[in-house]
Amino acid sequence: MSRKIRIRKGRMAIFLLVIATLAAAISMNVYFYIINQPTELREAVSEVEGIPVITDFIPVETKERPGQKRRIQYIVIHETGNPGRNADAASHNNYLHEEAENQQKSWHYTVDANEIYYHIPDNEIAFHAGDGLDKDGGNVRGIGIEMCINPENDFEQTLINTAKLTAMLLTAYDLEIDSVKKHEDFSGKHCPDLLLSTGRWDEFVGMVRLELKTE
Numbered sequence: 001m002s003r004k005i006r007i008r009k010g011r012m013a014i015f016l017l018v019i020a021t022l023a024a025a026i027s028m029n030v031y032f033y034i035i036n037q038p039t040e041l042r043e044a045v046s047e048v049e050g051i052p053v054i055t056d057f058i059p060v061e062t063k064e065r066p067g068q069k070r071r072i073q074y075i076v077i078h079e080t081g082n083p084g085r086n087a088d089a090a091s092h093n094n095y096l097h098e099e100a101e102n103q104q105k106s107w108h109y110t111v112d113a114n115e116i117y118y119h120i121p122d123n124e125i126a127f128h129a130g131d132g133l134d135k136d137g138g139n140v141r142g143i144g145i146e147m148c149i150n151p152e153n154d155f156e157q158t159l160i161n162t163a164k165l166t167a168m169l170l171t172a173y174d175l176e177i178d179s180v181k182k183h184e185d186f187s188g189k190h191c192p193d194l195l196l197s198t199g200r201w202d203e204f205v206g207m208v209r210l211e212l213k214t215e
Helices: 003-035 089-098 155-172 193-197 201-214
Strands: 051-055 074-079 109-111 116-118 142-147 180-182
Touching: 051 089, 051 155, 074 155, 074 193, 089 109, 089 116, 109 155, 142 155, 155 201, 180 201, 193 201
Parallel strands: 051 116, 074 142, 074 180, 109 142
Antiparallel strands: 109 116
8 A cells, every 4th residue: 555545544534533523522512502501481470379479689690699590400399497586588588698799508489388589590500409510410400499497487388388389380390290309319418307307208299299280
């Protein structure tokens, strides 16, 4: 085989390798572009089946709310873990606003027996699941809901309110019931603590199912 033929074949092999590499890179970029497309934000509501929803967004581009859009895959259920008096939804909303510049800890909704506070748009990441920025984790893919446990709060009504909110979000974003997750599913933290300690997680999921059927 002549030297010229070997050179041509060598160049062709390099050319084909470059084309294959570019094709793989384009395919990967298209894949990540598709899976990271943000879900359109649902229409804003002022109530969920008679439960007032107070929208008071945390300022954007703070530690709590970087403003990064994402595709929604989960509804992640938490309890505040705060048994102090008056630690209701309004109190937690104030706390988030006061600490917005200081901590990378946040969630989308806080629910008590009387109302729901809405802190961060559904289609933006928040820091509630304890799994950093894992691309398929609860922070990046989940809407975080915190339930109040303060002593003067009616926890049973809080469960009902949370089930209604969860069902509304599942419907709004075309998610199945299996998309309802515990904080524990992402970081191993024993949360929502009361539901897990009393063996009521499946009961709560059943409440959400019932709300979905009655919509």
